[in-house]
Amino acid sequence: MSTGQHYVTVRPATGEDLDDLQALARRTIDACYRAFLGDEAVDWFIGSGASDAHVRNHLERGGVHCLVNQEGRIIGFSILDGPTIDLMMVDPDHHRRGLGRLLLQHAEAALLAQHSTIRLESFAENAAANSFYEACGWLHGNRLTDQGPVKIEYIKNGTGG
Template structure:
């Protein structure tokens, strides 16, 4: 049985490991080997989670963290689910949990952004009734961001 709860300080290492594994497995197709290796090896991936920990909820399965989502106000910063359980419906459960929390905070619309090359994530959000608002090229980094939203 899956459980979703607020992240605690003691979860930091487990969430960081999950993020590194997910980025390593799922992001190479659109960030490239060099981009993924830099993001993980530079410690930027770990720092990002440390910065967002107070805004995180975790998805536990058999007492192990298998997913997490960082969100603030009406914005989903990141949602990741272990590659081993992707396409199981648990990511959708985690997203729905976060949407409900944002609604309780008084938000009528939710927002997020992802990379255009992250087709798996885009399909996931579209399947969960999110819509693409716009795309924008990030001149500094050279990739295209896709902005999505959903009405409560």
């Protein structure tokens, strides 16, 4: 896949990618989530090891895909779980370059090949992510208020089965 001057590939993650994936998740959460979750919640999520555990648990079960640049460095990843995009992150240093859209398209294609309707959740206060998903054709679904910060469910329909 090419985005202007950037050539990237998406490949399945392996156990060897764990440290890089966890570090990327911590950097992204630290840089991007404070504005809507607050310092205390972000510091706890990173400091408690919950972020690392989430990535590790999904890597062990499969469904993690790496966005890799031409130098072989992981600059983004997605976690797919059933019909759900569980998590999608692009390194903050690589935002606003079309890479998130490429990673999202890859995740959508993989899930829609198996499911007629796919979903993801986003924090209600994450205006940048919500605008991005809506611009990519995702439909606003339910507000999820059962635990923690309010989230919005997004859905997309396809022709999978």
